[in-house]
Amino acid sequence: xxxxxxxxxxxxxxxxxxxxxxxxxxxxxxxxxxxxxxxxxxxxxxxxxxxxxxxxxxxxxxxxxxxxxxxxxxxxxxxxxxxxxxxxxxxxxxxxxxxxxxxxxxxxxxxxxxxxxxxxxxxxxxxxxxxxxxxxxxxxxxxxxxxxxxxxxxxxxxxxxxxxxxxxxxxxxxxxxxxxxxxxxxxxxxxxxxxxxxxxxxxxxxxxxxxxxxxxxxxxxxxxxxxxxxxxxxxxxxxxxxxxxxxxxxxxxxxxxxxxxxxxxxxxxxxxxxxxxxxxxxxxxxxxxxxxxxxxxxxxxxxxxxxxxxxxxxxxxxxxxxxxxxxxxxxxxxxxxxxxxxxxxxxxxxxxxxxxxxxxxxxxxxxxxxxxxxxxxxxxxxxxxxxxxxxxxxxxxxxxxxxxxxxxxxxxxxxxxxxxx
Amino acid sequence: xxxxxxxxxxxxxxxxxxxxxxxxxxxxxxxxxxxxxxxxxxxxxxxxxxxxxxxxxxxxxxxxxxxxxxxxxxxxxxxxxxxxxxxxxxxxxxxxxxxxxxxxxxxxxxxxxxxxxxxxxxxxxxxxxxxxxxxxxxxxxxxxxxxxxxxxxxxxxxxxxxxxxxxxxxxxxxxxxxxxxxxxxxxxxxxxxxxxxxxxxxxxxxxxxxxxxxxxxxxxxxxxxxxxxxxxxxxxxxxxxxxxxxxxxxxxxxxxxxxxxxxxxxxxxxxxxxxxxxxxxxxxxxxxxxxxxxxxxxxxxxxxxxxxxxxxxxxxxxxxxxxxxxxxxxxxxxxxxxxxxxxxxxxxxxxxxxxxxxxxxxxxxxxxxxxxxxxxxxxxxxxxxxxxxxxxxxxxxxxxxxxxxxxxxxxxxxxxxxxxx
Numbered sequence: 001x002x003x004x005x006x007x008x009x010x011x012x013x014x015x016x017x018x019x020x021x022x023x024x025x026x027x028x029x030x031x032x033x034x035x036x037x038x039x040x041x042x043x044x045x046x047x048x049x050x051x052x053x054x055x056x057x058x059x060x061x062x063x064x065x066x067x068x069x070x071x072x073x074x075x076x077x078x079x080x081x082x083x084x085x086x087x088x089x090x091x092x093x094x095x096x097x098x099x100x101x102x103x104x105x106x107x108x109x110x111x112x113x114x115x116x117x118x119x120x121x122x123x124x125x126x127x128x129x130x131x132x133x134x135x136x137x138x139x140x141x142x143x144x145x146x147x148x149x150x151x152x153x154x155x156x157x158x159x160x161x162x163x164x165x166x167x168x169x170x171x172x173x174x175x176x177x178x179x180x181x182x183x184x185x186x187x188x189x190x191x192x193x194x195x196x197x198x199x200x201x202x203x204x205x206x207x208x209x210x211x212x213x214x215x216x217x218x219x220x221x222x223x224x225x226x227x228x229x230x231x232x233x234x235x236x237x238x239x240x241x242x243x244x245x246x247x248x249x250x251x252x253x254x255x256x257x258x259x260x261x262x263x264x265x266x267x268x269x270x271x272x273x274x275x276x277x278x279x280x281x282x283x284x285x286x287x288x289x290x291x292x293x294x295x296x297x298x299x300x301x302x303x304x305x306x307x308x309x310x311x312x313x314x315x316x317x318x319x320x321x322x323x324x325x326x327x328x329x330x331x332x333x334x335x336x337x338x339x340x341x342x343x344x345x346x347x348x349x350x351x352x353x354x355x356x357x358x359x360x361x362x363x364x365x366x367x368x369x370x371x372x373x374x375x376x377x378x379x380x381x382x383x384x385x386x387x388x389x390x391x392x393x394x395x396x397x398x399x400x401x402x403x404x405x406x407x408x409x410x411x412x413x414x415x416x417x418x419x420x421x
Numbered sequence: 422x423x424x425x426x427x428x429x430x431x432x433x434x435x436x437x438x439x440x441x442x443x444x445x446x447x448x449x450x451x452x453x454x455x456x457x458x459x460x461x462x463x464x465x466x467x468x469x470x471x472x473x474x475x476x477x478x479x480x481x482x483x484x485x486x487x488x489x490x491x492x493x494x495x496x497x498x499x500x501x502x503x504x505x506x507x508x509x510x511x512x513x514x515x516x517x518x519x520x521x522x523x524x525x526x527x528x529x530x531x532x533x534x535x536x537x538x539x540x541x542x543x544x545x546x547x548x549x550x551x552x553x554x555x556x557x558x559x560x561x562x563x564x565x566x567x568x569x570x571x572x573x574x575x576x577x578x579x580x581x582x583x584x585x586x587x588x589x590x591x592x593x594x595x596x597x598x599x600x601x602x603x604x605x606x607x608x609x610x611x612x613x614x615x616x617x618x619x620x621x622x623x624x625x626x627x628x629x630x631x632x633x634x635x636x637x638x639x640x641x642x643x644x645x646x647x648x649x650x651x652x653x654x655x656x657x658x659x660x661x662x663x664x665x666x667x668x669x670x671x672x673x674x675x676x677x678x679x680x681x682x683x684x685x686x687x688x689x690x691x692x693x694x695x696x697x698x699x700x701x702x703x704x705x706x707x708x709x710x711x712x713x714x715x716x717x718x719x720x721x722x723x724x725x726x727x728x729x730x731x732x733x734x735x736x737x738x739x740x741x742x743x744x745x746x747x748x749x750x751x752x753x754x755x756x757x758x759x760x761x762x763x764x765x766x767x768x769x770x771x772x773x774x775x776x777x778x779x780x781x782x783x784x785x786x787x788x789x790x791x792x793x794x795x796x797x798x799x800x801x802x803x804x805x806x807x808x809x810x811x812x813x814x815x816x817x818x819x820x821x822x823x824x825x826x827x828x829x830x831x832x833x834x835x836x837x838x839x840x841x842x
Contacts, residue, residue, distance in 0.1 A: 230656075230659075230660045230686075230690065231652050231655065231656065231660075231690070231693060234655040234659075235651075235652070238655075239651045239652075261699075264699070265651075265697075265699055268696050268697055268698075268699070268701045269651065269696075269697050271696055272652060272693035272694065272696040272697040273693065275690075275692055275696060276686075276689055276690050277689075278682075278685070278686055278689070279685075279713075279717040279721075280689045280713060280717075282713075285707050285710070286706050286707045289706070292700075292701060292703075293703075296700040296701075300700075
């Protein structure tokens with residue numbers, strides 16, 4: 001390092017997607033290293049609609065590590081942040097920026113502090129795996145800043161120590177988190193099964209479900225499941241390994257019926273294990289159940305499954321449609337059953353890729369009231385409408401992995417002060 | 422038989438309780454004989470509040486077997502009715518009523534028709550195991566009418582062929598249904614573990630939960646679970662056998678903490694298996710989940726469990742309080758969280774043993790609004806009230822087994838015509 005008094009600030013900004021598991025991670029065999037009891041497979045979601053943007057900065061002027069999340073300073077004292085920072089620092093290399101006259105030697109990183117600013121382009125509280133995208137982005141951007149030369153797999157093992165599912169956010173497309181065997185977790189890493197172009201027909205609709213309930217955090221929930229569920233071990237040892245093989249095959253062959261069957265069954269089994277926990281954990285609510293009922297009834301009325309559903313540790317439904325046409329039919333059904341509250345306008349009720357609304361023939365909230373009942377509910381109670389039970393829908397698709405944002409305007413920290421803009 | 426032209430009608434009236442499983446029956450190994458994949462244990466409910474009354478009559482005048490349920494004639498052509506009628510007829514003995522001059526030889530029963538009238542003292546549609554009490558009462562009363570000399574265990578094996586859980590309604594108190602090993606089901610019978618006086622502190626509060634959902638019948642539900650759940654076999658083979666032993670021990674020792682722990686865990690696991698079924702089956706709804714949340718929070722705030730909960734194939738909660746004082750505290754909590762709709766009066770909102778209301782200090786619907794929040798919810802959101810989400814509460818207790826009602830006034834059929842009164 002040239003000199004303590006220098007005023008330079010070196011920054012990196014990156015964007016990292018969130019992901020949704022289609023074969024679920026639930027249960028750790030090592031709490032502090034975050035090592036799972038089974039493999040899991042996820043789909044990376046398009047960062048255009050759901051992502052974290054993080055700017056990391058280093059400067060000799062910084063007197064401590066600091067972090068801001070969505071504009072508010074948060075503590076970095078937690079073990080998970082500390083572990084990620086330590087692991088990345090220990091892998092840092094020499095950095096030289098000739099233009100700015102900056103030279104940081106490998107050994108200097110131990111004594112330099114960082115500023116971190118992170119921003120989610122979706123509501124943090126909505127239960128959409130913000131910690132996965134967040135830790136992945138923290139690790140990815142710090143690794144770039146500190147010139148870490150290890151591959152994405154090794155980085156995924158660092159991100160894993162921040163939040164288990166974060167390791168899967170280091171790749172786009174379809175990703176497997178291999179549970180690994182080693183006690184030190186070095187082989188518990190994510191690998192890409194296929195990139196996002198491999199199966200680009202898929203369209204994803206997320207129903208963000210209104211909820212009055214306080215939810216059990218996934219960290220404490222999965223600990224309680226491991227401690228008390230009589231079914232979780234059987235799931236991890238006997239059921240998941242076969243499903244992983246079958247799901248890899250379904251993805252490889254773009255076999256939607258198998259993909260849908262496995263994803264739905266595995267989501268339901270994860271929630272079954274939650275229910276088998278003592279005390280029981282309920283993440284899905286009546287609205288979640290109704291969405292499943294609607295998809296199951298429709299799938300059965302068709303020749304083969306059109307839509308897969310999966311639910312994480314909360315009531316929100318992630319619905320994967322086999323193609324865009326099916327996604328429009330899906331959104332039509334969802335809007336029919338779950339119209340918005342009277343005070344909600346269409347542009348805030350359906351977000352993300354709004355172009356699907358055109359295929360549905362909905363240009364205004366009034367058009368929702370005019371939607372016909374889907375054919376498969378005709379034999380049933382005429383009005384099965386649950387106004388206001390869904391907060392909003394996000395239309396998206398499988399997406400790419402982490403990227404650097406070289407445009408300095410997208411940085412969240414000031415290049416002069418290293419503080420949030 | 423004396424003579425075809427005789428006008429006599431011979432009748433028997435019996436009353437049979439319903440029961441609630443605390444270790445659940447879910448899944449058959451033989452669909453037509455109704456043989457289960459695991460043992461189950463139930464508590465018989467006091468027939469004063471929940472029972473079926475059945476009158477069976479025989480007369481040479483009857484030209485076919487007929488049945489009336491709750492005043493409406495229903496078809497007896499179903500396999501389950503036919504099997505019960507055939508099995509009991511085949512075990513009939515000579516009957517003689519000297520006063521009336523009636524003499525029926527064993528062989529005559531094949532050619533005599535019966536009339537059956539059955540009445541539930543609780544709403545059939547409420548999902549309170551009406552078929553269990555119903556088939557138990559049918560078999561018990563027919564056996565008395567036809568002078569069947571076999572013991573209650575053998576009768577239970579006949580009732581089992583009407584509705585699996587019916588076999589457990591042939592005894593009071595605590596009852597085990599042994600799954601048996603034989604292919605013909607002869608050893609799949611119910612046995613009494615302890616009578617109702619053994620543990621007479623227990624008080625039971627049933628919350629009949631309002632529901633908009635159409636429920637999956639338990640017959641088709643358990644068939645789908647056996648066919649598709651990856652967890653049900655593990656439950657039946659590995660989990661239940663140990664729980665049966667532990668539950669028998671808990672009942673024997675009146676060990677409420679163990680009883681409660683096992684009953685709650687087993688109810689939750691049964692619903693977990695339903696969720697692991699493809700398509701998933703949801704019997705509990707948000708109200709069921711809230712009742713569980715309320716009991717779990719309270720139990721944890723006490724030294725040891727005060728209340729056990731269990732849910733059958735529907736959203737209704739069956740809550741077992743360790744004693745009457747606890748039951749009053751329970752009812753207080755339930756009324757606080759689930760006040761009646763404004764158009765409901767207290768006498769129809771809390772039925773059964775209403776004397777518990779005095780201990781709660783509630784004499785009028787207005788008193789419910791004045792109930793204080795339970796201490797364990799103080800730290801939480803102030804108002805967690807769900808008005809109208811419970812239809813009504815039934816206060817009851819463990820009760821006795823089937824009894825004959827010798828009083829002719831209680832008969833549901835006319836002694837002259839053999840038709841419903």
